[in-house]
Amino acid sequence: xxxxxxxxxxxxxxxxxxxxxxxxxxxxxxxxxxxxxxxxxxxxxxxxxxxxxxxxxxxxxxxxxxxxxxxxxxxxxxxxxxxxxxxxxxxxxxxxxxxxxxxxxxxxxxxxxxxxxxxxxxxxxxxxxxxxxxxxxxxxxxxxxxxxxxxxxxxxxxxxxxxxxxxxxxxxxxxxxxxxxxxxxxxxxxxxxxxxxxxxxxxxxxxxxxxxxxxxxxxxxxxxxxxxxxxxxxxxxxxxxxxxxxxxxxxxxxxxxxxxxxxxxxxxxxxxxxxxxxxxxxxxxx
Amino acid sequence: xxxxxxxxxxxxxxxxxxxxxxxxxxxxxxxxxxxxxxxxxxxxxxxxxxxxxxxxxxxxxxxxxxxxxxxxxxxxxxxxxxxxxxxxxxxxxxxxxxxxxxxxxxxxxxxxxxxxxxxxxxxxxxxxxxxxxxxxxxxxxxxxxxxxxxxxxxxxxxxxxxxxxxxxxxxxxxxxxxxxxxxxxxxxxxxxxxxxxxxxxxxxxxxxxxxxxxxxxxxxxxxxxxxxxxxxxxxxxxxxxxxxxxxxxxxxxxxxxxxxxxxxxxxxxxxxxxxxxxxxxxxxxxxxxxxxxxxxxxxxxxxxxxxxxxxxxxxxxxxxxxxxxxxxxxxxxxxxxxxxxxxxxxxxxxxxxxxxxxxxxxxxxxxxxxxxxxxxxxxxxxxxxxxxxxxxxxxxxxxxxxxxxxxxxxxxxxxxxxxxxxxxxxxxxxxxxxxxxxxxxxxxxxxxxxxxxxxxxxxxxxxxxxxxxxxxxxxxxxxxxxxxxxxxxxxxxxxxxxxxxxxxxxxxxxxxxx
Numbered sequence: 001x002x003x004x005x006x007x008x009x010x011x012x013x014x015x016x017x018x019x020x021x022x023x024x025x026x027x028x029x030x031x032x033x034x035x036x037x038x039x040x041x042x043x044x045x046x047x048x049x050x051x052x053x054x055x056x057x058x059x060x061x062x063x064x065x066x067x068x069x070x071x072x073x074x075x076x077x078x079x080x081x082x083x084x085x086x087x088x089x090x091x092x093x094x095x096x097x098x099x100x101x102x103x104x105x106x107x108x109x110x111x112x113x114x115x116x117x118x119x120x121x122x123x124x125x126x127x128x129x130x131x132x133x134x135x136x137x138x139x140x141x142x143x144x145x146x147x148x149x150x151x152x153x154x155x156x157x158x159x160x161x162x163x164x165x166x167x168x169x170x171x172x173x174x175x176x177x178x179x180x181x182x183x184x185x186x187x188x189x190x191x192x193x194x195x196x197x198x199x200x201x202x203x204x205x206x207x208x209x210x211x212x213x214x215x216x217x218x219x220x221x222x223x224x225x226x227x228x229x230x231x232x233x234x235x236x237x238x239x240x241x242x243x244x245x246x247x248x249x250x251x252x253x254x255x256x257x258x259x260x261x262x263x264x265x266x267x268x269x270x271x272x273x274x275x276x277x278x279x280x281x282x283x284x285x286x
Numbered sequence: 287x288x289x290x291x292x293x294x295x296x297x298x299x300x301x302x303x304x305x306x307x308x309x310x311x312x313x314x315x316x317x318x319x320x321x322x323x324x325x326x327x328x329x330x331x332x333x334x335x336x337x338x339x340x341x342x343x344x345x346x347x348x349x350x351x352x353x354x355x356x357x358x359x360x361x362x363x364x365x366x367x368x369x370x371x372x373x374x375x376x377x378x379x380x381x382x383x384x385x386x387x388x389x390x391x392x393x394x395x396x397x398x399x400x401x402x403x404x405x406x407x408x409x410x411x412x413x414x415x416x417x418x419x420x421x422x423x424x425x426x427x428x429x430x431x432x433x434x435x436x437x438x439x440x441x442x443x444x445x446x447x448x449x450x451x452x453x454x455x456x457x458x459x460x461x462x463x464x465x466x467x468x469x470x471x472x473x474x475x476x477x478x479x480x481x482x483x484x485x486x487x488x489x490x491x492x493x494x495x496x497x498x499x500x501x502x503x504x505x506x507x508x509x510x511x512x513x514x515x516x517x518x519x520x521x522x523x524x525x526x527x528x529x530x531x532x533x534x535x536x537x538x539x540x541x542x543x544x545x546x547x548x549x550x551x552x553x554x555x556x557x558x559x560x561x562x563x564x565x566x567x568x569x570x571x572x573x574x575x576x577x578x579x580x581x582x583x584x585x586x587x588x589x590x591x592x593x594x595x596x597x598x599x600x601x602x603x604x605x606x607x608x609x610x611x612x613x614x615x616x617x618x619x620x621x622x623x624x625x626x627x628x629x630x631x632x633x634x635x636x637x638x639x640x641x642x643x644x645x646x647x648x649x650x651x652x653x654x655x656x657x658x659x660x661x662x663x664x665x666x667x668x669x670x671x672x673x674x675x676x677x678x679x680x681x682x683x684x685x686x687x688x689x690x691x692x693x694x695x696x697x698x699x700x701x702x703x704x705x706x707x708x709x710x711x712x713x714x715x716x717x718x719x720x721x722x723x724x725x726x727x728x729x730x731x732x733x734x735x736x737x738x739x740x741x742x743x744x745x746x747x748x749x750x751x752x753x754x755x756x757x758x759x760x761x762x763x764x765x766x767x768x769x770x771x772x773x774x775x776x777x778x779x780x781x782x783x784x785x786x787x788x789x790x791x792x793x794x795x796x797x798x799x800x
Contacts, residue, residue, distance in 0.1 A: 012365055015291070018291055018294075019294060019298055020295075020298075022296065022298040023294040023299065023301070025299055026299035026301055026302040027300070029302070030302035031306075033307050033310070035310055036310050069315070070315075093321055093323060096318065096321055097317050100315060100318075162553075164476070167477055167480075168333065170477070171331045171477060172329050172331050174325040175329050176326060176329055176333070179324035179325060180324055183322045183324065194471040197471055198471060231311060233310060233312060234309055235310070264541070
């Protein structure tokens, strides 16, 4: 009798174990299913080489980490150089092949930073933000010349090309900028090409009506939208700048030209081609 | 039974995994369809067609004149930037003069056929504006260019906006530059501010021009002839509206305003018909039908000067000294001066004639309303009565109606007294009191006739000519009366009251400064 009872107890224990062990293993294994993360990339300054290196690192992190299921690009920037803007834009498109990217415009998404917004799935904006300024600015290079102490091997070796070609180069970038807008907004876009290329900055509410952005809403809405596009819930958020722990080199010189008090003038320090919005251009040109 | 347990175990294993997955993940992300990059390779910006017009390289004879370029008003350009226009003018025989800061505009305009002011940023004085206005009234041509990219001077403390300064010159001619730039976002040459334009009227300035490209241009508000305009998409930055925006306009025959400078410079002059337009502008600047007046003294002449002496004039040292002074003066303008044995139409002419005028001198006086009250030395000069009053005309009409009442002119009309000179619009003066300088242009030459009743008087007139100063003379149109007396010419510049006492003229004369 005792033997039967003992056997029955063992059988019960065995059955319990048979259920508990897989459950425990299942629980442990389930822990390997990552909690989804929305990565945050911040573009809050001029888009220059320093920023592009940082952002490209963050995009690469988002792409290579499976727990990062979506990215929110927080923008408050006047734009910057064409090269750095294009680099980031192309990588954003590549990232979107696997993960959605949503833009949150906090204050200003002008020129180059608007270019970047066009590379994302959805654009949310603060009500008071300003959006647009599609276009290019550049300063013509010097007229061709020869220098006594500098020997070059062709008429354009020193200056690249004719000054007039530079105008067409800028026009070419403008056309590609328009295509970026057209591809980014598609049927949402209500403005004609000519209207867009006027280079106007629009208040967020008008930008929504014109189809330049999708929604005026708080930042949390951008997160929700990113989660919605990524089909995730109960996510966490990670600032990818901290995650990447990118060590920025001490910048010796500012992107912007500084005045005698060390305050930014808003004008680029170096001449070149920019997707940049310069507030009140011309009034205090250095 | 065993299988049942295994299934339950697997189920229990999966439950937490599935639960966690469902907790976090609701589906699978599918990329947007709009993941397209711009068609970078397909982008192309058309380059403009170069002009087929070639600016003239051959020297053209027949045309001449001085074109004065303003560099005295902190003008935002350099002469080297407009060498295409300069070369074309030179090839047409024009002389290029520069108005620098320390030079007198009125003096340089004396010999000029056109005045060109490009992007001035320092104010013109009231006197200068009046001088230019007088110049234009005499037939001189004025070209004013304002360009939004050449708007202010960086170096002059008293700088002004070019558009405002340029408008002070254009104000009398119903032309005003707007403080804007014109643009076209639909159809342009490489950039929205490089606008494509077309002539709106047929004129010498738009001959052979079908399309122009201006590179950043101001529009004009004009009540005159609009020469060049944009299409309906060419808008003013001031209002973002347009409709036949005027970019170049002509007021009357002599005042041209253009809203762009860049098209004159290299390489932009090569685009479309810009070079042809520059050629037309060049023609415009030197083809004025400018009437020389005494205000142009001493720069009345534009070709070699011949001096023709009347019979009875002896070539003495005094005369040669004066002619030598004239040679020095006009030598500075590369004009030769020489004494002619007989008239030569290749020369501008200074004729020295003694009064009473002989037949030869009288031929040159054709066209002037001037009569001499004496028998000429050759007795061939007709005597003409002074202007008739209305009563006299009525009386003569009655006489004509009564053919029987014949009478000789001498009996019915007062004969001009010996030594009296009758000048239309002035009246009678004594040739003893005055020497006369008469100016006319015919057959593309300038003829200046100096008349006095003695050789010393003629020499004094030549002296005044070499000084270019007729302040002591009374000037009516193209006739100058210069007072003389036993002590020579009156040097004071206020002869008018004295002259008026002498003159018997009824109309109040107007004077023109020399």
